[in-house]
Amino acid sequence: MNHLKNYKKLITVLILVSTTPFLFLFSKVNFSLFFSNQSTFWNSFVLVFANVAGFIGAVLLFWQMILGSRFVTSKLTDDTVGMNLLHRWLGTYGTIFILIHPLLEAYNYTVSWWWLFTFNISNELEEHVTYGRIALLLFLLIWVTSAILRSKMKYRPWLYIHYLAYPLMGFVFIHALDLGSYLAEYLYLKVIWFSMITLFVWVVINRLAIFAGFGSVKYQLIDKKMVGENIVLLTLQPLRKKLSSTIGQHFYIKLKRLGVAHPFTIMEYDGVTGHLTFGIRMTGKFTKQLKDLPVGHLFYLEGPYGVFTREAQNNDPKVIIAGGIGITPFVQLVKKFGDNTVFFYCNRSLEDAVSRDELIRAVGKNYYDVINQHNRELSANIINGKMSAKHIIQVVGEQNVANRNYFICGSAKFVKSVEKILQSIGVAKSKIYYEELGF
Ligand SMILES: Cc1cc2nc3c(=O)[nH]c(=O)nc-3n(C[C@H](O)[C@H](O)[C@H](O)COP(=O)(O)OP(=O)(O)OC[C@H]3O[C@@H](n4cnc5c(N)ncnc54)[C@H](O)[C@@H]3O)c2cc1C
Structure with missing residues (x-):
């Protein structure tokens, strides 16, 4: 398992090393003028501040992009959830600095806000500023679609807009180099800037290589089963190389060598034959074609990634709450570590429950179905309705609720709602x- 124990410290150090040198630019401000000539002081302060903000925003954006690539992060850690949180954190703070830069520049030049969006290339200076304007426009497009419109947008348009982060970064690099008297003046800043450009180019080349199928391993479909109307179980066998994995990890899967890969959690893994079983809910363009694939069809797999359920791989008392296809990381887990486990499996109907009999065998009387739609089957272990605080307290026991570890998997909406209930x-x-x- 790939897990640099101190990966968070390493990333913090990298971010600090690449941002703090830009703070030394404040040494260009003549602080003694603060008492004698306030307006000159503030003008020079705002000028430097605008540049420092621009540089720091660009560096944070750069790290957000680099650490958004699983090719890079998998070298540091398998903790994809932790990396996603960091990705969001860098995006939030990067945005603040990025936006301060053009606003203060417009203030410095005493021009209207429209100047920021006037794509003027009439002279060399304006041309270089225009690279920054293009970067700003791309940035705003990505930010608005990610932070405001994401839940209202389909995944693919959002993804294609998100790819604009690559040209955006290119424009940021050129903009700062063209206008950057500070980069020309201070060698150490130039070294940071060119190191970033080099790393950026390396990541882009690697992403293109992954897109083209380099590093993926061929598997063949050997079995296919439907569960209810929307879930298909696929078993794949390796053609040559066998990828090994641990409980709860996921692979990225493609049906053609060239193209975007989709993540799926391993439901079952046979260490001897290398067979992998995935439980897949048909939601969109990629997943809907899976049920019609013939046995023998080729798959391209890349991975494994993730550390989810690592802390559950023991027989300590725990509570598992799975929503729909969020069952996949738990099937192998409870077969091996099902003792002392309370299991809530939330579905619309019992027909949608994947591997239900196996789960009941593994967990016993502590297995509960939480069924959204009214059903006629009467049993103490079938809860009608939605997951609620009352159900958790009743089953886990009020005195135990705060001591247990909880493992949740499902859609982002499901996870957030259960997390809220647990915290309440x-x-x-x-x-x-x-x-x-x-x-
Ligand atoms: C770590 C992880 C593990 C997963 N494990 C499973 C699993 O075991 N079983 C299962 O049914 N589903 C799983 N998913 C969800 C699965 O990846 C998506 O349902 C699938 O990619 C949808 O693609 P689509 O074209 O059919 O649908 P779309 O309608 O295009 O997408 C539906 C949603 O799936 C997600 N998604 C789509 N494409 C990608 C992509 N290339 N990379 C990341 N997310 C994408 C987006 O949230 C999107 O909104 C997992 C997702 C993640 C992040």
Whole structure:
């Protein structure tokens, strides 16, 4: 398993090393003027501040992009949830700095806000500023679609807009180099800037290589089963190389060598034959074609990634809450570590429950179905309705609720709602582990 124990410290150091040198630019401000000539002081301060903000914003954006690539992060850690949180954190703070830069520049030049969007290339200076304007426009497009419109947009248009982060970064590099008297003046800043450009080019080349199928391993479909109307179970066998994995990890899957890969959690893994079984809910363009594939069809796999359920791989008392296809990381887990486990499996109807009999065998009387639609079957272990605080307290016991570790998997919406319920009954954040199957 790939897990650099101190990966968070390493990333913090890298971010600090690449951002703090830009703070030394404040040495260009003549602070003694603060008392004698306030307006000159503030003008020079705002000028430097605008540049420092631009540089720091660009560096944070750069790290957000680099650490958004699984090719890079898999070298540091398997903790994809932790990396996603960092990705969002860098995006939030990067945005603040990025936006300060053009606003203060417009203020410095005493021009209207429209100047920021006037794509003027009439002279060399304006041409170089225009690279920054294009970068700003691309940035705003990505930011608005990610932070505001994401839940209202389909995944693919959002993804294609998100890819604009690559040309955006290119424009940022050129903009700062063209206008950057500071980069020309201070060798150490130039070294940071060119190191970033080199790393950026290396990541782009690697992403293109992954897109073209380099590094993926061929598997063949050997079995296919439907569960209910929307879920298909696929078993694949390796053609030559066998990829090994641990419980709860996921692979990226493609049907053609060239193209975008989709993540799916391993439901079952046979260490001897290398057979992998995936439980897949048919939601969109990629997943809907899976049920019609003939046995023998080729798959391209890349991975494994992730560490979800690592803390559950023991017989300590735990509570598992799975929503729909969020069952996949738990099937192998409870077969091996099902003792002392309370299991809630939330579905629309019992027909949608994947591997239900196996789960009941593994967990016994502590297995509960939480069924959204009214059903006629009467049993103490079938709860009608939605997951609620009352159900958790009743089953886990009020005295135990705060001591248990909780493992949640399902759609982002499901995970957030369960997390909220757990926190409302006093479960600490540190006791909640989750994986969102989408975002
Ligand atoms: C770590 C992880 C593990 C997953 N495990 C499973 C699993 O075991 N079983 C299962 O049915 N589903 C799983 N998913 C969800 C699965 O990846 C998506 O349902 C699938 O990619 C949808 O593609 P689509 O074209 O059919 O649907 P779309 O309608 O195009 O997408 C539906 C949603 O799936 C997600 N998605 C789509 N494409 C990608 C992509 N290339 N990379 C990342 N997310 C994408 C987005 O959230 C999107 O909104 C997992 C997702 C993640 C992130």
